[in-house]
Amino acid sequence: MFxxxxxxxxxxxxxxxxYTLRYEGGFDVLKIYYRREKGSLLPKxxxxxxxxATRTVLADGGKQQYREVxxxxxxxxRAVDELSRLLGQEFEDKQSKEDLLNELEHLExxxxxxxxxxxxxxxKMS
Known part of the structure; x- marks a missing residue:
């Protein structure tokens, strides 16, 4: 099914x-979060x-200029499409203020x- x-x-x-999707350092980073019971040893x-993928396309202007896209x-x-169907939602690129604060606390x-x-x-070296 998926x-x-x-x-x-x-x-x-x-x-x-x-799940979240972001662009970081030349990569698309997909992070999937799971519901876990307290004390579970499985990853959250x-x-x-x-x-x-990078490709070269002809830029507008008629000057035979190319650019990489x-x-x-x-x-x-496909993974994002399957996750959206699985969760019954449309993916939103925007995060809520609460999500950003939680992410900041985790990073700290x-x-x-x-x-x-x-x-x-x-x-220990001293």
């Missing part, structure tokens, strides 16, 4: 809560990176943990 998602290794369709999200891969487009925790980890390594 062949693209299955080919990506996604099998627990009932547990998918939401999975991240997939997709390269973009990047396009998302067909796999990410990750950075703080990484800083602590590096400080511990430095202390």
């Amino acid at each position: 062949p693209t998602l299955e080919s990506m290794g996604i099998t627990s369709f009932d547990n998918i809560e939401k 999200s999975k991240k997939f990176k997709f390269g973009r 990047s396009e998302p891969s067909l796999v990410v487009l 925790r990750v950075v703080a943990n990484k800083i602590s980890e590096i400080k511990e390594k430095i202390e």
Whole structure:
């Protein structure tokens, strides 16, 4: 029913809560979030990176000028379509203020943990 998602290794369709798609460093990044019970050892999200196809097209103006255009891969487009059908929604590129605040808080925790980890390594070297 969802062949693209299955080919990506996604099998627990009932547990998918939401997804995000963003462009980062030349890649389309699809992140799928799962509903998990408290204390579950399963991951709360999975991240997939997709390269973009680049092609050269003739630019307007009649001066035989060409430019490169990047396009998302067909796999990410199909995956987003399947996720939209699965969740019964249309994908919106905009995030809510609450989503952005949650993402910021998560990033702050990750950075703080990484800083602590590096400080511990430095202390062990002394």
